[in-house]
Amino acid sequence: MNRAGKRQARPSLRSALGRGHLNVALLAVGLAGILLTVLGVLALRVYANHNLDLIARSITYTVEAAVVFDDGAAANEALAVIASNEEVAEAKVFTDEGELLAHWRRNDDSLLATLEARVATTLLEEPINLPIVHQERQVGHIELIGQGRNLLLFLLSGLGGVLLCTVLSMGVALHLSRRLLGDIVRPLRSLASVAHAARRERRFDRRVPEAAIADLNELGNDFNALLDELEVWHSHLQSENATLAYQANHDSLTGLPNRAFFEGRLNRSLLNAARKREHLALLFIDSDHFKEINDNLGHAVGDQVLVNLASRLRAQLREHDLVARLGGDEFAVLLTPLQSREDAEQVARNIIASMKVPLQLEAGRSLVTSLSVGIAFYPEDGRDQASLLDAADASMYRAKRERRSQRQAPQASIADNNDRS
Secondary structure, three states: OHHHHHHHHOOOHHHHHHHHHHHHHHHHHHHHHHHHHHHHHHHHHHHHHHHHHHHHHHHHHHHHHHHHOOOHHHHHHHHHHHHOOOOEEEEEEEEOOOOEEEEEEOOOOOHHHHHHHHHHHHHOOOOEEEEEEEOOEEEEEEEEEEOOHHHHHHHHHHHHHHHHHHHHHHHHHHHHHHHHHHHHHHHHHHHHHHHHHHHHOOOOOOOOOOOOOHHHHHHHHHHHHHHHHHHHHHHHHHHHHHHHHHHHHEOOOOOOEOHHHHHHHHHHHHHHHHHHOOEEEEEEEEEOOHHHHHHHHOHHHHHHHHHHHHHHHHHOOOOOOEEEEEEOOEEEEEEEEEOOHHHHHHHHHHHHHHOOOOEEOHHHOEEOOOEEEEEEEEOOOOOOHHHHHHHHHHHHHHHHHOOOOOOOOOOOEEEEOOOOO
16 A cells, blocks of 8 residues: 555656746746846946935035025925935935034835835945035035835835746746647657557557657657567467467367367356256267278378368258367267257268268279267266266267178168167
8 A cells, every 4th residue: 555655646747847847937037037126126226326416416505505604494494395305214414513404304104114214224325425515615514315215116016027927937837838748748648558558458559649759759669669569479479379279179180179179068068058958969970990991091091081071070060069079080079959869860860871972082082981970968868078978989889889790891870878789
């Protein structure tokens, strides 16, 4: 369960790339916004200090006469007129002896004013101090403190611009990342899907589609080439397996099913007949005088006889009946389902009658042979595989014994378990 939890906790490629792409975009926009704001503040700071210096010079010219005549009321009035309309927080006029002649201060205790004062203290120069000169003689001086309103508004607008750009960049980055990730993730998902189908379902016919990115397209082409080789290998392996399975269940000479296949089919047919209460018949077939054919004419002729016997046996059966070579010159036929005993006996007679036509051998030769057939019926002669095989084998040997006294050309004989002679 720990491994499953770890697999579930792992992010997907799409989410990992998307998160990384978005983080890079936000970092770039944030750094650019901060850099532009800092540069703007520095430029505005220079402008504000220069502006304060101009305001201070203007005040010195205005209050010059009031200082010379030591007129505090006129000095205060001049300060109020100029400072109230400019970016000035506080202004003072001193006489040459250092006495305070006039003082003006902006009366604003709001939060905005407090922030303006802090910004001015942080960014602006120390209070500007300029002399008041009359006829080339200093008669006093002024001190001027800036307000910092424009700096604060610029900082706030810069912060708002950064936030707005961040939001816009997030949207643009998401859109671009989706397009980019689509070109990356879709081919990888297709590759993973095809690999999953090949590994789990053994489907080697699927292929990875083309990708827009060259590297991923080359990867898909290489994977498709590998799948081509796997498909050829899998087809070859299936063909070999089918060939081996066929060889394991069929006789190599006649092409008929062998004893193992026949016994497995017989066992399944008995179970089905017992479940459905049906009948079936088992025919045991043996070629008469086959040993003499092998000894006198050779094993090659004997093989030709067996091939011809197999062909004639198949020709006498229904499509769903089964004929098998049990070994040597012994064959077995399974008739299922069976309507009546007469049907099985008729099939046996047809098989025997088919042997009256001479077997055509190579080199234009022909041979007449005969068969002995024994029949066992389910369930009368047995209810399991062993008992039915024994009953059919015994029936076939009774038929063969009936012909042992005959020395002329082989004829056919048939017997079933009702024949006790």
